[in-house]
Amino acid sequence: MTAAYTADEMMTVAAARRLREGQSCFVGIGLPSTAANLARRTHAPGLVLVYESGTIGARPDLPPLSIGDGVLADTADAVVSVPEIFNYWLQPGRIDVGFLGAAQIDRFANINTTVIGPYADPEVRLPGAGGAPEIAASCREVTVIVRQSRRAFVDRVDFVTSVGFGSGPGDRERLGLRGGGPRTVITDLAILEPDPASSELVVTHLHPGVTLDQARAATGWDLATAAELRETAPPTPEELGVLRHLTGDSGRTRP
């Protein structure tokens, strides 16, 4: 049995499902944090949430508004300094999954959270890098969660804040990036994965009710599909129930 759900809920549930029990996950703010907390409250109770504020193994009741909310420190296995979280925990490749958002993402899964338009005279000045460049470089794999539109899904990002596959196969190795890079991009319409040969993002799953034409219309490059195109399993009542508890009238929802 499935219930009615929104596109954002489908996206968050699909993202949560990518996280596996016992993994460590370096969590970005916003949607990634909601999805990671959903995973921890459903199929992956032993998921270790790592936030760049230095909290390791946080178990918040509800997704925090900020990555430094007191609940993260109060419920964590360890609280360490910011130099330590980046140098000892992230840089050597100890973290399984990096979970990131994006303002723009391109066909090679490079992420921009810095500027829209020219750097010196931007149309929109975005927050910038934060921990993302090193999360994208060092985690064993990266999951990106971002709403799909032509504004966000561009042929080439205006600024490479965090490297996906650069300009194609072999670039990560040439740059000395140790992690495996983006393995999954989850949107409100579909799931995309890099093609093993070209490193270009292709659609592997369409969410229920979404057509390939819709996904293509929301993408700024000529979007291809995997050899086998599947439909994402819709959210289960349990997943929806937990998600709605997490984002409910708690006053901690993403605005």
Next chain:
Amino acid sequence: MATVVPLADAMADLVHDGDSVALEGFTHLIPYAAGHEIIRQGRRDLTLIRMTPDLIYDQMIGMGCARRLVFSWGGNPGVGSLHRFRDAVQNRWPAPLEIEEHSHAGIANAYVAGASGLPFAVLRGYRGTGLPAHTARVRPITCPFTGEELTAVPALNPDVAVVHAQRADRRGNVQLWGITGVQKEAVLAARRSLVTVEEVVEELEPRPGAIVLPGWAITHVSEAPGGSHPSYSAGYSTRDNDFYRAWDGISRDRETFTAWMARHVLTPGAEAHR
């Protein structure tokens, strides 16, 4: 040895026009009261250094204190943009703002180098990103042992570091716990420092896991109860998430912002952090 002095006196002594100033505190323990005092004293042409320019830097930029910003993430966490920061970068209001942009790992390591008395830090970072093209203060460096290419960032040694902590004793020894960010590194990297505290006590009770910054490593300590609001001080207050959300509306418009600052920061006795 730190001297325990009123906030206004500490700030007048420590921060001068043109200085480089780091107000740190990673979401937790952000020194709002100190930032408001800098605004009230009308400081200009500051180089503001901070990993996460939070609302306090949005306020200082919007009030014209800053000439230059060194940072790694400039947003309102979980809410959206810093509108005054954006207005300064996109429209040069109220003044042009030079920016020097890094990643968190880069700034954290630059403080570590500064605190360690080293000229630079080395990290596995920045490679392949657009950041090195826009700041000369990030350079490739070859490992002398393996030949691997890494990234060097020069040490940060601010003229002044300002942090907020839970407690100090009357000799200026400071106790700080919870999410500790880069506060210790910033204080030890800086030429002069101010720690504002929730309270000054006779004796610091031992507290497991707490950092103690000894008074001899600090210039001034000032009592500023509630001085981290709307961020928080673990053990004393909780984060005012409603204010972070409200700031989006207050800061979006120049006139609303200016009126809010006049009422809540510039008016004597009406400091917003209380």
